[in-house]
Amino acid sequence: MEDWVTIRNLRKRNPDLGTRRIARLLGISRGTVRKALVSEHYPRYQRPSTVNRSIEPWEGFIKESYLVRNQKVSVIFENLRSKGFTGSRISLYRYIADHLKPEKENGRMVTYMPYETLAGEQMLYDWSEYSILFGPELVKVYVHITELGFSRYAVLSASMTIKQSDVFEVLEDAFCELGGVASRIQVDNAKVFVEDASTAHFRWNRRFLEFSGFYGIHPTRSAPGHPWSKGKVERPFAYVEDHFITNNRFDSFEDFYRKLKTFEQQMNHRVHGTTRHVPAERFAKEKEHLLELPKNTSTGEPERYVGFREESRKVTSDCLIAYGGNRYSVPYLYAGQDVWVRVSKGTYLVVHSKVGKPVACHTLRAGRGHVVIDKEHYRGYIHHKDRESALLAGQKLKERFFTYEKIEAFLLAVKAQKGINSAYHLTMIQRLFEDYADGDCIRCMDECFRYNCFSSVFIKGFMSTRADLLLETPSGHRLEELGQFSGMDVKRPLEEYRL
Numbered sequence: 001m002e003d004w005v006t007i008r009n010l011r012k013r014n015p016d017l018g019t020r021r022i023a024r025l026l027g028i029s030r031g032t033v034r035k036a037l038v039s040e041h042y043p044r045y046q047r048p049s050t051v052n053r054s055i056e057p058w059e060g061f062i063k064e065s066y067l068v069r070n071q072k073v074s075v076i077f078e079n080l081r082s083k084g085f086t087g088s089r090i091s092l093y094r095y096i097a098d099h100l101k102p103e104k105e106n107g108r109m110v111t112y113m114p115y116e117t118l119a120g121e122q123m124l125y126d127w128s129e130y131s132i133l134f135g136p137e138l139v140k141v142y143v144h145i146t147e148l149g150f151s152r153y154a155v156l157s158a159s160m161t162i163k164q165s166d167v168f169e170v171l172e173d174a175f176c177e178l179g180g181v182a183s184r185i186q187v188d189n190a191k192v193f194v195e196d197a198s199t200a201h202f203r204w205n206r207r208f209l210e211f212s213g214f215y216g217i218h219p220t221r222s223a224p225g226h227p228w229s230k231g232k233v234e235r236p237f238a239y240v241e242d243h244f245i246t247n248n249r250f251d252s253f254e255d256f257y258r259k260l261k262t263f264e265q266q267m268n269h270r271v272h273g274t275t276r277h278v279p280a281e282r283f284a285k286e287k288e289h290l291l292e293l294p295k296n297t298s299t300g301e302p303e304r305y306v307g308f309r310e311e312s313r314k315v316t317s318d319c320l321i322a323y324g325g326n327r328y329s330v331p332y333l334y335a336g337q338d339v340w341v342r343v344s345k346g347t348y349l350v351v352h353s354k355v356g357k358p359v360a361c362h363t364l365r366a367g368r369g370h371v372v373i374d375k376e377h378y379r380g381y382i383h384h385k386d387r388e389s390a391l392l393a394g395q396k397l398k399e400r401f402f403t404y405e406k407i408e409a410f411l412l413a414v415k416a417q418k419g420i421n422s423a424y425h426l427t428m429i430q431r432l433f434e435d436y437a438d439g440d441c442i443r444c445m446d447e448c449f450r451y452n453c454f455s456s457v458f459i460k461g462f463m464s465t466r467a468d469l470l471l472e473t474p475s476g477h478r479l480e481e482l483g484q485f486s487g488m489d490v491k492r493p494l495e496e497y498r499l
Contacts, residue, residue: 006026007022007026007032007033007036007037008036008037010022010025011037019033019034019037052087052091052094052095054085054086054087054088054091055087055091055092055095058080058083058085061079061080061083062076062080062092062095062096062100063100065079066096066100067100071242071246072238072242073092073093073096074239074242074243075242075243075246075247076092077089077092078243080092116149116150117149117150118150118289119150119151119285119286119288119289120150120182120183120286120288120289120290120291121149121150121182121183121184121289122148122149122150122182122183122184122185122186123146123147123148123149123181123182123184123185123186124145124146124147124149124185124186124187125144125145125146125147125167125171125174125185125186125187126144126145126187126188126237127142127143127144127145127162127167127170128142128143128145128237128241129141129142129162130142130143130241130245132245132250132256133249133250134250134251134252134253134255134256135250135251135252139160139253140160141158141159141160141253141256142158142159142160142161142162142166142346143156143157143158143237143240143245143260144156144157144158144159144167144170144174145236145237145240146170146171146174146178147236148178148182148283148286149182149186150282150286151277151279151282151283151285151286152272152274152275152279152282153178153268153279153280153282153283153286154236154264154267154268154279155173155174155177155178155264156240156260156261156263156264156267157170157173157174157257157260157345158253158256158257158260158345159345159346159347160253160345160346160347161343161345161346162192162346163192163346164192164205164207164208165342165343166345166346167192168211168305169344169345171211172304172305175215175293176293178287178290179287179290179293180287180290180291180292180293181215181216181217181290181291181293182217182290182291183217183218183291184217184218184219184220185212185217185218185219185220186220186221186222187219187220187221187222188221188222189221189222191205192205192208193205193208193219193221194208194221197221204219210305211305214294214305215291215293215294215305216291216294217291236267239267240263240267243263243267244259244260244263253345253347257345267279268280268283311323311340311341311342312338312339312340312341313338313339313340313341313351314336314337314338314339315330315334315335315336315337315338315339316335316336317335317336318335319331319332319334319335319377319378320371321339321341321351323341323349324364324368325367325368325369326365326367326368326369326370326371326372327370327371327372328349328351328360328362328371328372329360329362329372329373329374329377329378330351330359330360330377331359331360331376331377331435332377332378333359333432333435333460333463333464334353334359334464337353337354337464338354339351339352339353339354339359340352340353340354340356343364344361347363347364348361348362348363348364349361349362349363349364353464353465354465357465359464360374360377362374379431379434379435393423393426393427393429393430393431394411394426394430396430397410397411397426397429397430397433398411400433400438401438401441401442401445404442404445406445406446406449407445409449410445410448410449410454411426413448413449413454414426414429414454417453417454417455418454418455424456425454425455425456428456428459428460429456429459432456432459432460432463435463436463436467437467440463440466440467441463441467443466443467444459444462444463444466444467447462
């Protein structure tokens with residue numbers, strides 16, 4: 001560098017000096033002097049662009065994956081490793097940067113200052129729409145991500161619709177999975193959160209404010225045109241798309257949701273690209289700083305906010321309810337009663353008893369005029385022709401509840417109080433108890449002694465309102481697994497009861 005500067009300064013101050021004279025004064029070659037005088041910039045050493053030997057056999061595959069398929073470098077690296085690539089991740093990134101990424105011309109790099117939050121301070125939520133093949137059918141699916149800002153621990157979910165009720169259900173399930181909530185939540189300007197996004201007339205959605213207030217969360221939003229303000233939760237969508245959706249096949253929504261939750265665990269146990277830590281390990285520390293979920297003061301159980309209108313239905317005598325032009329079965333215990341119905345994840349019709357307990361779940365049927373029957377809902381229903389099994393009912397009850405000290409007294413009380421109809425009542429009681437856990441059944445029998453009432457009708461009413469059915473969803477999971485808050489007390493705004 002000193003020679004280049006000296007040569008050009010000598011010529012500038014002494015225009016009559018020739019190249020031979022300058023070379024003799026500085027003790028360098030005449031050719032070096034000529035090059036320095038011709039070059040307007042200092043001649044820096046440039047390393048010749050070469051291709052790593054481990055990359056060479058895979059150049060064609062890398063170019064096709066990056067330039068044609070538009071795959072992320074991390075996906076290309078995983079595919080290469082599966083094919084026998086032995087090079088490092090850095091060598092692949094360097095090759096793509098040197099040979100495949102075009103240089104910007106007259107472009108301007110948009111930069112911003114990244115920021116980190118304290119443990120338990122922030123969580124972020126967003127969703128993204130995808131068109132996915134379920135077998136031969138192309139279906140629109142919404143993937144939801146709720147992420148903690150400190151640990152980057154993410155909870156993934158999915159739905160077939162994107163109503164406010166879907167968003168609230170996804171958030172509540174995430175809160176339960178996380179075991180608490182952060183102090184504030186960062187969202188975008190979607191209608192489910194914001195009624196007016198303009199700066200001058202900004203206004204939150206009323207129901208979202210009620211929802212946030214119920215859980216003690218302070219809502220914040222990303223200003224319009226500033227997507228990087230919640231880049232922590234937007235970047236994971238690219239990771240989910242590249243590493244889960246693109247390289248996977250799904251048979252149904254249930255299959256997609258099950259695999260998505262498995263992928264969630266893999267995602268949370270990898271080293272995060274920004275923090276360079278494993279999200280699950282940082283979450284173990286952040287969990288201590290999360291706010292507790294609201295609980296019922298009398299029972300100590302978590303409560304669920306229901307800020308969206310659920311619909312009421314009357315169960316017919318043949319144990320059916322109507323919804324969307326079709327009819328769906330309900331356990332025979334609820335025949336003639338009023339029940340609540342709601343749609344979960346845009347896919348399932350969930351039926352709740354009057355006290356909020358889930359009692360049935362069906363996959364929604366397209367079209368109209370169909371009758372969807374779950375034979376298990378009629379399992380305890382007894383016809384007159386089945387009464388010959390009544391003789392065995394007492395024996396089955398004694399065998400099941402042999403540890404209950406008052407089981408003999410209970411059977412004698414039923415026979416004494418019901419007389420000639422005792423066989424029928426014993427059969428009904430035995431079949432009713434098949435749908436419930438032992439503890440609930442024993443509590444029910446204690447109540448019978450308390451009120452001196454041993455009728456199957458009394459037991460049916462007690463079990464339908466104060467016990468949990470052992471039923472399963474269409475996908476084979478228990479009802480309590482469908483929604484993390486399915487067994488919780490429900491609070492509703494007073495406005496929901498206005499006529």
